Structure formats: structure tokens, C-alpha cells
Ligand SMILES: [Zn+2]
């Protein structure tokens with residue numbers, strides 16, 4: 001296993017060393033209960049009365065290119081894979097590219113960006129080598145995300161592949177305990193899953209049980225995927241309030257940090273996980289108007305993972321901004 005070095009010591013961003021970012025960032029956030037952050041100085045603001053939204057983008061052109069693409073489609077954030085989704089070697093980070101991106105992000109009031117782990121990793125695989133690979137990739141990803149401090153790293157909790165839910169939960173929590181560091185500024189997000197196959201995370205209780213076993217809980221949050229929760233049997237079409245109440249009782253809404261905003265190609269409780277464009281699936285446009293305007297959700301960043309080219313994403317972003325009500 002390769003040892004992980006974090007670029008925390010002495011690494012300069014446009015706003016100063018990452019160490020300062022850490023001191024100014026998430027602790028203050030939780031003390032005040034106010035989402036105050038801004039790029040460069042390590043703060044990222046959400047909740048200016050505008051919708052914070054972006055979509056999944058190709059990372060092949062680097063950070064600055066993603067930032068420019070996001071701007072061109074009306075986004076103030078984006079998601080990207082840290083490496084080939086099948087988990088190959090990541091490209092070297094180019095500090096000039098990162099610095100240029102951070103400047104662009106600051107000038108344009110970007111909110112937190114989301115790095116997404118390769119979806120083929122299985123942190124709770126039965127095969128030790130598969131788990132070791134997940135650990136190695138995720139450790140390396142967390143070192144890399146420190147170049148853009150204070151953002152999100154989202155991953156799928158994994159599939160227990162016949163070992164049982166309880167065993168899967170133990171293994172995923174164990175992996176998190178091995179990779180989380182007190183000095184990291186990245187918040188690691190567990191994604192709500194559709195529950196297909198032997199996936200962990202189709203029930204809120206399963207995410208709660210993972211979080212319960214994590215030592216550095218302040219580094220952990222949850223990403224709520226609208227397609228996945230609906231496919232998993234949480235009826236956000238007819239009872240969004242009830243689902244969020246249940247989320248709050250089981251996990252706690254303070255852990256909810258981001259939303260994957262996707263329609264679903266399949267009916268309620270299908271446990272399928274196939275994303276549709278906004279308004280073209282079983283959730284429908286009224287559900288999305290409710291989701292983005294809900295008092296418990298409207299300040300969060302939203303990330304589209306819909307099957308679209310940039311022009312299609314630009315249209316979805318325009319549509320959702322029209323549906324966003326000013327308060
Ligand atoms: Zn998702």
C-alpha cells in the first residue's frame with residue numbers, strides 16, 4: 001500500500017496556505033450553523049437566494065476547463081470523476097491549472113465542487129484485494145482533493161455481495177476509518193443508493209449505521225440522490241416532507257450536504273437506478289420544483305447526473321432556475 005501524502009503543509013492556493021483554509025472553514029460553519037464558504041479564502045457560500053446547481057462534467061481537460069464549461073451552462077458548481085470511472089490511474093494534478101480554477105471559482109461565486117469516486121470501487125467487497133484497491137484509490141483521491149480545499153468527495157457505500165448488510169456496513173465503516181484524516185478539509189459524502197442487487201445505502205438506516213461506526217464523524221456527510229431514493233422506495237413524489245422527516249429522524253438533516261438531482265427511468269420502488277432527464281421520468285417536473293424549493297433543501301448545492309450533453313444540461317439548469325422561487 002502506497003502511503004498517502006497530503007499537500008496540506010505549505011501548499012499555496014490563491015488565498016493562502018491550505019492550513020488557513022482548514023482553520024477558517026468547516027468548524028466555523030458548524031458553530032454558526034450558517035453555510036459560509038468562499039473560494040480562495042476557503043469559504044464557500046451557499047444560500048444567497050439563488051439556486052446552486054451544476055452537472056457532472058468530464059475532467060479530461062482539467063479543473064479550469066471544467067470551471068469554464070460550468071460557467072458556460074449557467075452553473076456555479078460541478079461534479080467530476082477523480083479518474084477513469086473504472087478506477088485507473090489518476091492524472092497528475094497541475095498546480096497552475098488548480099490555481100487558475102480557484103481564481104475563476106472565486107470571481108464567479110462558485111460553491112463547493114464534488115469529486116466522485118469511481119463507481120466500480122467496492123469498499124465492502126468480499127474479496128480482500130477488491131477492498132484494498134478501493135482503499136488505495138480513495139486514499140489517493142482524498143490526497144488529491146486537498147488541492148481544492150473544503151469541497152466534497154462522494155462515493156457509493158458498496159455492495160455486500162452475499163456477506164449480508166451488517167458485514168457490508170462494518171467493512172465500509174472500517175475503510176472510512178482507515179482513510180479519513182483529522183487534517184483533511186474535504187467532506188466525504190455517502191450517497192443514498194437505489195438498493196439494487198446487494199447495494200448498501202438503499203435504506204437511510206444503513207447509512208446511519210456506517211456513520212455511527214466512523215470515528216471522524218465531522219468529515220462525513222450524505223448526498224441525497226432523488227432518482228436513487230425514489231427507486232429505493234422513498235416516495236418523494238407524493239410525500240417529500242415525510243421522506244425528509246424520516247431522513248432527519250434516522251440520519252439527521254445536518255448531515256445532508258448535497259443533492260444529486262436526477263429523474264428516474266423506472267417506477268417507484270423499482271430498485272433499478274437508471275437516471276432520466278429532469279421532467280422526463282417517473283419523478284416529473286413538479287417533484288423537482290418541490291425538491292429545489294423545499295426549506296430543508298433549497299440552500300444545498302444540486303448536481304445533475306442526467307443523460308445529456310452540455311447543451312441539454314444548460315436547458316435543465318435554465319428550467320430549474322425558472323422554477324426556483326425567491327424568498
Ligand atoms: Zn448520484
Ligand SMILES: [Zn+2]
Nearest residue numbers: 228273274275
Ligand atoms: Zn445512479
